[in-house]
Amino acid sequence: MSGEQAQSPPETETDTTPKEIETGADAVVRSLENAGVEHVFGVQGGAIMPVYDALYHSEMAHITMAHEQGAAHAADAYGTVTGDPGVCMATSGPGATNLVTGIADANMDSDPLVALTGQVPTEFVGNDAFQETDTVGVTSPVTKANFFADDPTSVGGDVGTAFALANRGRQGPTLVDLPKDVTNGETTDDPGAPELPDTYAPPEKADSDAVSEAATALARAEKPVILAGGGVIKAEASDELRAFATEHEIPVITTMPGTGSFPEDHELSLEIAGMHGTGYANMAITVTDCMLAVGTRFDDRLTGGVETFAPDAEIIHVDIDAAEISKNIEADHPLVGDAKVVLDQLADSMVGSPATESWVEQCQTWKSEYPMDYAAPDDEPVKPQYIVERFDELTDDDTIVTTGVGQHQMWAWQYWTWTKPRTWVTSHGLGTMGYGLPAAIGAKLAAPEQDVVCFDGDGSFLMTCQELSVAVRENLDITVVVLNNSAIGMVRQWQDAFFGERHMASEYPWIPDFDTLAEAFGARGFRIDTYDEVEEVIEAALGYDGPSVIDVHIDPGENVYPMVPSGGDNGLFALTEGQL
Numbered sequence: 001m002s003g004e005q006a007q008s009p010p011e012t013e014t015d016t017t018p019k020e021i022e023t024g025a026d027a028v029v030r031s032l033e034n035a036g037v038e039h040v041f042g043v044q045g046g047a048i049m050p051v052y053d054a055l056y057h058s059e060m061a062h063i064t065m066a067h068e069q070g071a072a073h074a075a076d077a078y079g080t081v082t083g084d085p086g087v088c089m090a091t092s093g094p095g096a097t098n099l100v101t102g103i104a105d106a107n108m109d110s111d112p113l114v115a116l117t118g119q120v121p122t123e124f125v126g127n128d129a130f131q132e133t134d135t136v137g138v139t140s141p142v143t144k145a146n147f148f149a150d151d152p153t154s155v156g157g158d159v160g161t162a163f164a165l166a167n168r169g170r171q172g173p174t175l176v177d178l179p180k181d182v183t184n185g186e187t188t189d190d191p192g193a194p195e196l197p198d199t200y201a202p203p204e205k206a207d208s209d210a211v212s213e214a215a216t217a218l219a220r221a222e223k224p225v226i227l228a229g230g231g232v233i234k235a236e237a238s239d240e241l242r243a244f245a246t247e248h249e250i251p252v253i254t255t256m257p258g259t260g261s262f263p264e265d266h267e268l269s270l271e272i273a274g275m276h277g278t279g280y281a282n283m284a285i286t287v288t289d290c291m292l293a294v295g296t297r298f299d300d301r302l303t304g305g306v307e308t309f310a311p312d313a314e315i316i317h318v319d320i321d322a323a324e325i326s327k328n329i330e331a332d333h334p335l336v337g338d339a340k341v342v343l344d345q346l347a348d349s350m351v352g353s354p355a356t357e358s359w360v361e362q363c364q365t366w367k368s369e370y371p372m373d374y375a376a377p378d379d380e381p382v383k384p385q386y387i388v389e390r391f392d393e394l395t396d397d398d399t400i401v402t403t404g405v406g407q408h409q410m411w412a413w414q415y416w417t418w419t420k421p422r423t424w425v426t427s428h429g430l431g432t433m434g435y436g437l438p439a440a441i442g443a444k445l446a447a448p449e450q451d452v453v454c455f456d457g458d459g460s461f462l463m464t465c466q467e468l469s470v471a472v473r474e475n476l477d478i479t480v481v482v483l484n485n486s487a488i489g490m491v492r493q494w495q496d497a498f499f500g501e502r503h504m505a506s507e508y509p510w511i512p513d514f515d516t517l518a519e520a521f522g523a524r525g526f527r528i529d530t531y532d533e534v535e536e537v538i539e540a541a542l543g544y545d546g547p548s549v550i551d552v553h554i555d556p557g558e559n560v561y562p563m564v565p566s567g568g569d570n571g572l573f574a575l576t577e578g579q580l
Helices: 024-034 049-055 068-082 094-108 135-142 155-167 180-184 208-219 230-234 238-248 279-287 339-349 357-369 384-394 407-415 436-446 458-473 489-498 514-521 531-543
Strands: 039-042 061-064 086-090 113-119 145-148 173-179 224-228 252-254 269-272 290-294 314-319 333-336 400-403 452-457 478-484 524-528 548-553
Touching: 024 049, 024 155, 024 173, 024 180, 039 068, 039 436, 049 113, 049 180, 061 436, 068 086, 068 094, 068 113, 068 436, 068 458, 086 094, 094 113, 094 135, 094 173, 113 135, 113 155, 113 180, 135 145, 135 173, 145 155, 155 173, 173 180, 208 290, 208 314, 208 333, 208 339, 224 238, 224 279, 230 238, 230 339, 238 339, 252 279, 269 279, 279 357, 290 339, 314 339, 333 339, 384 407, 384 478, 384 531, 400 407, 400 436, 407 452, 407 478, 407 489, 436 452, 436 458, 436 478, 452 458, 458 478, 458 514, 478 514, 514 524, 514 548, 524 531, 531 548
Parallel strands: 039 061, 039 086, 086 113, 113 173, 145 173, 224 252, 224 290, 252 269, 290 314, 314 333, 400 452, 452 478, 478 548, 524 548
Antiparallel strands: none
């Protein structure tokens, strides 16, 4: 500037005075405030800009993510940890479609989520306008409900209804599509608190006669088990589950979404079931004569072949969604209602306890016969199971663990001792690689006083590592552990087992140094190559006040076992590749 010193623009003070409702966008923001929303995850854009402008005057914190998919995953994890809907926002067209993976993920896992998407003005809808997509049409199959807002005077109510529906009954994602002329339109209507539609009345209590019959079946059983699904956690029914199981001495198995609903250090815990569940849990499922299944949809990764799943058992199925009853596994005793309420009903209806002493002893024998152990010679590459166990030992019981999807996810699930609900945050049904890092961001903002550890794979981390910029900007104290085997490990494992060891597109001939990449983002980077480095590096990463990434170079040939082949018999689980 010709020798003159450049002048910085004058600082401006942010006005956080609550704004009077003047537009549809103001009503949208007020509706979120009335719902108690504290954090919103999103990415700015043209069609959603009026809502962002209204958000300027709100005390809600907006977390600008690097990608809209990351915003959806962060909001999903936020809802998983808090139990109330997380909120994400994006603009029209590609902004909205980039949310779809995260919305579909939340839909598969019945996670509470509200998505707000910008849309072109209503007069342009259907004309292939710039950044136009039929967002309602695209997302209808993967939402619990969605709405096209068409009036500034009712748009706030639309958002409130979406929030209430996401949170009540069987939780799930909802979406409101917001045309720009509607959010810019004039209104002074205050939307009030979120309200359910009059036509929506989710069940609470199960039929009393059906409960009595189920209680009788359970009391006369000789080999009963409780299968605890994600619905136990969503209904805040973990205490009721534990009380019921211990009162009647019934072993407890958890599904993947139900992990943490029953403490795995309890003597009645058989831990986790399904494709990569424990041998003893899968044996119990195969032999049981009566299964109390609470809040589970009996997905294929749990059941294997449905004809071989608990073949000799009477099935008592508790679920808040009647559509899940007998959808995959036929229920002998269907109990439609809220898990917390129905467990209390069952407890009150039990006329006695089943005689389970010999059955519990048998389950303990299976624990001895099929332990979750592994070999870890000092002169071989680091085993991922060891890394998970050391993190578990060096962190508090309420540490939240997020993951991507693949082998690393299974190792984290298998080798962490889960004792509390809402500490296991992952992509269950959709199996979305890249979920772990944005989920860690959402989880940390939901529970800032708890440690958050993300176990990721090199493949998953590469899909969303840009969100590390958000963790640095927001100074979030999270630890990311990349279990690096230079491959999409689960694909490689299946290729070895079922495709003649033809490693087509599953191995990475070159990948970044993730510790160096972390430093470029402004995070702390660490690397582990040998067992001698493990303790010191873990303690340093956990001790760092901010985001850190550990690039752990694990044994590239390590596989996940036990394993039940897809559609197989849970009782015939493989402990080695040769048994597949």
